[in-house]
Amino acid sequence: MNSSVSEQIAPVPRISLQAFCETPEVAQTVRDAITDRRMERAHVKVHMGGAAAAIEAYRTAATPNVIFLETAASRDDLIIYLETLAEFCDAGTKVVIAGRTNDILLYRELMARGVSEYFVAPFSVLDFVRTISHLYTGSGAGPVGKVIACTGAKGGAGASTLAHNIAWSVARDLEIQTVLVDLDLGFGTAGLDFNQDPPQGIAEALFAPDRVDANLIDRLLSRCSDKLSLLASPATLDRTYDFPETAFDAIIDILRVSTPCIILDLPHLWTGWARRVLLGADEIVLVAAPDLANLRNTKSLLDTMRAARQNDGKPKLVLNNIGVPKRPEIAINDFAKAVDLEPTATIAFEPKLFGTAANNGQMIAEVEPTSKVNETIAELARIVTGRTEVRKAKRNLLDPFISRLGLSKAS
Template identity: 50%
Template sequence: MSNLAYDPADDAEETLLADLAAMRSLRPIPRVSIQAFCETESVAGPIERAGEDRRMAKAHVKVHMGGIPTAIEFYQSAPTPNLIVLESRSEPKELMQHLAALSEHCDPSTKVVVVGYYNDVGLYRELIRSGISEYVIAPVSMADIVSVISSIFIDPEAEPLGRSVAFIGAKGGVGSSTMAHNAAWAMSSLFKSEVVVADLDLAFGTANINFDQDPAQGMAEAVFSPERIDEVYLDRLLAQCAEHLSLLAAPSTLDRIYDFEPEAFSQVIETAQRSAPMLVLDVPHMWSGWSKHTLTKADEIVITATPELANLRNTKNLVDMLKRLRPNDAPPKLVLNQVGVQKRPEISVQDFAEPLGITPMAVVPFDPLLFGNAANNGRMLGEMDAKSPVVAIINEIAHVLTGRTEMKGRRKAGLGSLIEKLKRNRK
């Protein structure tokens, strides 16, 4: 007899991971109204969770219990939305009769998706012929719902949006911008893929210094002239840093106050995503309406922290908040930076990660010579010393963020020897 006990939580976790993987490539749903009429909680639940997903932020979703008869009664005195989702356990003949009755109250432009329980090709063809947009067999997942809605409202011929990765520091001075810029450079140079870096710290941004650029225009012109933003205008604002790397630089001046509405950067970000497969957002260490909105909408988030108590507290607060704001996304990635400073008391990697429930994506040892020389010369770490162990870590970050490799759990084991090697090199 096996000693292994079946744990339903394992299936739930596998389902969640499958959902996250399936939704990774889905694009945001446009501003549409959606109403669902469900007979069971097993269908209503995924639709409600889909409505809370960031990809559905512009859509308005309302779930009713009661199925098609309730929908018929409801639309006798109410206008129909852009999309109706109907769950029905009726047999095919009865289902078609219910849909015919509902059609008398539907606007011709309204799309209809049916969630049914009969895996019948003949039924599917009859439904499509009658004008139903899609027929989905129950049970359904959150990813199924978002995917079906996406297939209806997003033009499959349209150019796909690039992925956005937002870097933010748990505290000022932890090296978040340095990580963002070097990871972006690594992505562009390693994979020969177009990458755009957007410096959102308009007052104190360092991307122009780190990339040795002094563009006359950049992020300020974009964010203060939203009515002009399109791919052509954005291309004029971008500074070319490398063959496959462009920069939307911050002015880094204090000649005006940079107060923004929550969605101030949204149009710039969406336009940039149509211009390149990868958009790296350098988000300053602050908590405002627009920074919260930017992090909520990003495809991926990277938190950079150093191994001390204030960083741990701030990282924990960020992780918890982002989990509430992004319930259907994977947790943010964590980079522990400046690890191994001589004579500085530090929280161990394990003790730092344990309360967060996150394994660090990377642990970057303290190397002031390499980082200092790169910063002072306006060069990336890989340009200064391509064989450095730190550069190897940055390259691995680039692989993880572009989906070319999974996070490795063996980083911790080699950390001690790597730090010791760097210490010997500095002596």
């Protein structure tokens, strides 16, 4: 299953799960689900034999956090299985059942007997992931924040600038509480772009992982507006920033609970933590310029994303700096064909506009709110937050040049 729009499902926490299946098809679906990015923290084992095998297994062994049972048993036999299994279940163990009967009365009876969830087989990978996730985030939990990662295919592609402006648009235009996280620890520019100089930032949490909690993260946030906060990078070189692969997990998990939209400004590097953060995001914005090195890197990144995110929607490709005078460029259609992905947006080369914004510590919307670039950024903000469908307008290759001249198509 590969949805055109990435579904927002919270990552499953570090749990143990044992599945007892009756059919090879369901067992394979569970095995496929284990490879989903949202299940990577869970420790899962798949067994055959259904409910009878589960009962035998737990006569002499402790039960895991979650037991998943596939069964084609009748209602009466299923109740007997559950009563027997209950004799061996540890307190706190959750039981999820996939049956063959779509019966609301059976569902209610199972819920009354302490079953955590019941759904009907066959089911998809995302059905399984969603069900396990909701065991820990559904009942009584707050909304799950959406994580949007912005990265460049090559250094200088403009991913940071785009990330900052998208965050501004999400907060201002869509009125969504947003946190922008600058992950370029040594050279991040978010503080400069928002004219902020916070004394503390994300490094304080990274270098004291045992102290990371919601209160600490809240203290480290710098407020840019009523609905936009910044978790700034130190942007200093007084120490190195080598982190383990899971270094950012706790920070992102805390932000998910408290903030509807989290935008990650990822540096152009390939470490264990950078790969994990990028591939673990709900949405990915990949920014590239129309040259050969960007095309090669874009193809490599997209191949990696497709292999690791088979149950997610396509990344949003943005071709930036279109129409640089006297610079040979790869045509937009040729670039799209080579990477097998149509750009979600193209942005013209506008050195004066972007330069003025950067030097003044302003966003594009503050410098020139009526510009074509600002319209594109606002549309991207709506797309990555799920507020609009992607508009597949006919592309005019002269658009970037027309925009630079300040002319409208109707003129």
